[in-house]
Amino acid sequence: MKRGKIGLALLELFMIVSALVFLYPMFLVLINSFKTFGEVMRNVVALPEKLTLENYIYVWKFIDYPQLFLNNVIITVVGVAGIIALSSLAAYKLSRTGSRLSNILYLVCILPMLVPFQSIMITVLKLAKDMGCLTAPGGSASFTGDSACRWRCLSITDSSRASRGSWTKAP
């Protein structure tokens, strides 16, 4: 048993070191964000000589950070709300109904998952433009939500089927 404990401790040490190496790039970016430009050019690895918030102030003003972040929040909130509302409704009913129509509609919903977004992005863009969705953030949010909707649909149907125990493996 003692050998097992030492092995576990060694494994733990090894994993901690790997995790630190794994996260080192993020750490580098973090410390460099507090340096002045000249300092970054001189030495990337060294810790900042004194903390400066100049970079943050510059970015906040220059790219209008609050506005961009607000856009992100709108897209995320509307998108996620849409996904949860639409797909849980559909997934619930689809998994509880055994008819052929239900199976076909289930396939209709999950088939788009196989498609790389790039292969339809050009026409999605055009469709959104034609429908006048691109000017309002809410519009683009609804489109983001739609494409993610297909994902949720699958996972919720899967889990509700599994929880009922009626999950049939490959007919």
Add this chain to the structure above:
Amino acid sequence: MCIIRQFARNDKKAGEIMFSMGRKSRSGWEFSLFVIPAVIGVLFAFYIPFVMSMAYSLTEWNGINSNPDFIGFDNFRALLQDRNFLNASLFTLKYSILYIILVNVLAVLIALALDRPLKTRTALRAAFFVPYILSLVIVGFIWRFIFMQGFESLYEQTGWGIFQWSWLGENTLAFISVLLVSIWQSVGFYIVIYIAGLQSVPADVMEAAVVDGAGPVRRFFSVTLPLLAPSVTIAVFMALTNSIKIFDVILSLTAGGPGGSTVSVSYDIYRDTFQNNMYGYGTAKALVLFFAVMIITVVQLAYFKRREVES
């Protein structure tokens, strides 16, 4: 397990009988009320654009002109002789195979380690998941900075030759960089899938294997891996679809360079469509990509599902 499944099946049958008796019209209403919103969503997000893509792939269109010229299958014919597209396909194929194998092997190994009763287990799991939260474009910029400025400083400090290599300036190394960065970003996601799978491996089966005198390696290949099969199916599926679609990392890390050696199929589509303004040709390429991806994923899913049933 078996009894529960049987019970559920009976339950389902009863439901079907009730469904066919008398309540049909009400159930039909209810059914469409629940399902139609999602179907409409999918219709607008996928099926309508998809049909539009099919139409545009038969035209020559610059994206501005309101009347695209119909040219039949000329786009597809031109595609067969397109060297850029061929090279991009080869790159994507090579990248996908290596990515799927490496990311899954690595994720299983880390998940196995993190499934042991380590003291810092929670913190370690979080640590490996952190890069996955970042957007891929940002990850590309971060690594571009590290490969260029970061490695230069590290070389000055340590003197290790590995930091002096031109990681983004040489064909093979640039390929490895793209691979490395994508694995670094996404491995946490696959670790989560595998940890969830490992937790569903029943303890009694494991104990029985220990009692039978199976060593750790034997235990992994004869007990853990077969029981992990559903997780493997899902993880390989995700890795496959994600790696064939690779775009963001290339855009911000190498921009297809050096000399177009890291151009993937979707980056090629993006270049032709939005930079060269060949919308019709771009959609034709996109359709080819779609059919290729669909065939490959269907084959993969069918194959892995069959293996699952056997085990």
